[in-house]
Amino acid sequence: MTNLLKTRSEHARLRLEVTQELEDIFARSRRTAEAYGPEFLGLWDLAADHAQGGKLIRPLLMLEMFEALGSNEPSASNRSEAVRIAAAIEVLHFAFLLHDDVIDGDLVRRGRPNLIGELATSSFDETHSDAAQHWAKSGAILAGDLLLSATHQLFARANVSGSLKERLLDLLEHTIFETTAGEFVDVGLSDGVIRSDLSTVLQMTGRKTACYSFELPLRAAVILSGGSQELERRLSTAGAHLGLAYQLQDDLLSTFGDAAAHGKDAYSDLREGKQTAIISFARMSNSWPSIEPDFADPQLSFERAEHLRDLLRECGAEDFVLGLIQEQLGAFYESLAVVNETASIPTRVRDVLLDLAARFEGRKS
Template structure:
């Protein structure tokens, strides 16, 4: 079974393949954009630059899964689908950044931030933010369209294409619903309770980050509905564990390693699972004084962090992650005793779980 688990160098090779395909998509759109004037071309080249800088988690997962299911398959369409998944990811990120009014992502200027800078340099300070947010909305629309265009043109039997379109539709509906709940939690339109946060997390992140690539690979590989269903459940466990780990890291992690502002979630008042647990404890009144304060000072942040540990929130979320990873392990064991997921894919899922468990950045 060990040969089925990809090594780091396998993943580098997959990354290069995906990058080549994404570059081809971006270059094609750039050529089309040239007809529409300097500003539009510049918007697209900024967008392309950001898309190129991604971690490619989702497309690599899709390709790894496809390769494990069809070691001798024709990978061209899998590569195309992988690109679609990355385009969808960036469309969501761009609209999310507009919604969250962020100028940075993971410490770097995001597209809005970059457009603000270039418009300010052009002497358009007062309108720069509006111009930049407009650009991000429109670039998101273009990438959302690209994702659909790729899936719609997949060279596969009619029934396969329809299943992929169904999956895309479901994923977008679910992710959109999750995003709306997330904003609803921040804006006080949705009551902040731990269950609501977990459902939101599953919808907003797990659905398109793990379930989509796993299921898309299964469909393209000609897998049964049973395989697709089992991978969907596996994806939900992995996705939830991944995002909860992300929430923990952003408060308790080593900022130097993961590159995020260590207190941005606290400053922005993000209703993560960590926060929702703390809200039910006696530590909350003190934490609440600093939660959502854009001016949060490091010494207060350190204090809040300690309170989040002492009130049991950190341990509780770690336990939630363990639950999800344990459920994944159990699912894999069940599948081994007679299920739809083949051995290579089972090994890949366990490897993923181990990487999420050990994640430090």
Template sequence: MTLALQSDQAVDALTAVDARLADYFADAHPLVARHGPLFLRLWDEVAASTVGGKRFRPALVVDTHRALGGEAEAEAIATGTAVELLHTSFLLHDDVIDGDTVRRGRPNLIGSLARDARQGGLGRSDALAWARSAAILAGDLVLHSAQAMVARLDLDGPRRHRLLDLFEESVFVTAAGELLDVAFSAGVSEPTAADVLAMTEWKTAHYSFEAPLAAGAILAGASDATIATLTRYGRRVGLAFQLRDDLLGMFGSESVTGKSTLSDLRGTKMTALAAFAHDSPFGAEFREAIAESDPSEALARARAVLVSCGGQVYVEELIEAQVRSAVDVIDAGGLPDELHEYLVDVADRATRRTS
């Protein structure tokens, strides 16, 4: 899914983000290499994990900044790069929490390091334990670097401090959402439907949509009213985006999404889909389906139940409602025509995607 404005200038900006990412990993190579081959191997795997991403979060930063008449192009590209590093950090930690070893259709950092460890003679359990620990450390490193990149921007103090506050808020909100996700899946807390939607929003919407849009506006020197409009829009589209992700996690094609359709079942994820099924007259049947020992059979049965109980339609309707609300927000927000048109297109692409 590409969310950048369709222009040579937009393509150049995302190429510049890719180049900035490559420079970031290359520049740290000498420092990393001083600490031995294992640390260097980890660093190279982190760099590899950033290849092939959609880059829509940096696109939101850069395109919003441009559409608002901003003149801090280099800072927008650097901030977009920092947002991508923040995303990488969250993915690394998320894969540990979810027990995933594949991302974007290939072994993720955990999968690659565990494979190497097994080839070196470790048993499967020990190899996975080592790789997951390494992924936690990698996520911590990249998280720090994302914030440091923003702190070093050549900006006036108020704008730089506002961006740092925005990044810090993203970390807190995303961590809160992830904690609830784990709590619901483990049975530590019994969620209501509203709790599940709040978790869904916190886990993705803030750092994926609210923060990039607000960052672009801050860099452009936009008014507080404009930033508030973009934040409200981003919250709604971000929720719809994650709801679409949940649908793809259950009904999507693994060859298209690049992620296992069994991961949500394996971790008994409490998505809006699952919450609806649990609370429906089909709840017992759904619980039996996901407890099926054969993964493929569990997936097939769960899909059938979610269709029968109306869960799939329910989530599709939630997505449509969030998109309508998001468009209403920007219709009333007094945004420049170019930005308004762009955001309408973003909402459509983000919520009708297949990967």
């Protein structure tokens, strides 16, 4: 019980540090926005509000790993830079969410109207509803663009040596390329422009989510702690497997989970025609002719969506994806077990990763 309480206390401390840094980042942006009129200032007030309240998985992982890689008492300057980069990773995450909501046409995030939904409602009237939606989506795109720029600025201003800064900036560029490429393929799959098969879907999933959600924070922690490139590579491999398992689980929750728990629009993936591993398996089953007519129907009712969910479960898609998750977790554990004299994984680092994997058990959101 003592260790559990200590872990909760440490998470609360790290969360507070990241939250305060995020508040500072958005406060600076807000001061800049004041010169551009009340509408633009209102956009940043909404952005600051919606950027807060998340689980902070990525920045917390980075800080936990940074502390595990460093000494028990890292210098104040190094600690400050780590917190700043951790917050920058959350800013990057929010920028991707803004763009993703525009692409998917989503109006709900974390169980409430997202930035687009709230901005559109604030300017809505019956005669200009289409204009309000267009304005709100445009605001999300533009805010996302500025947040991408802010992320780069935070990385570029990190007070670290030239070689480490170059590694950080190369990592950021790689991450944005990988995530953008994954999103591009995701849209192509959903629109039927790219042929859907399991290998393509899994590759897209890894690029779109695993790279920036797990590989980025792990690799950034290694760089900031002055770790070797070989250790960075090993943690990148572990993060790729863990990230893919996480996203596969997220897809399961979106289709088979409780919408009240995960906070997304219930069955939005089915309405939008998301080409997940669930659908890849269903396409190969005898049940697909019964599933296909309702899949990707934007007017899909809640009752028909529930029936579609039941068909996907009965055809074995849920169990199949659960098996894929176990495969990725198995590969993750194997990557930690590999003995490499040139870059052995420290015990504290392994403990952070094992604890993260354990949190998957019983995940509801």
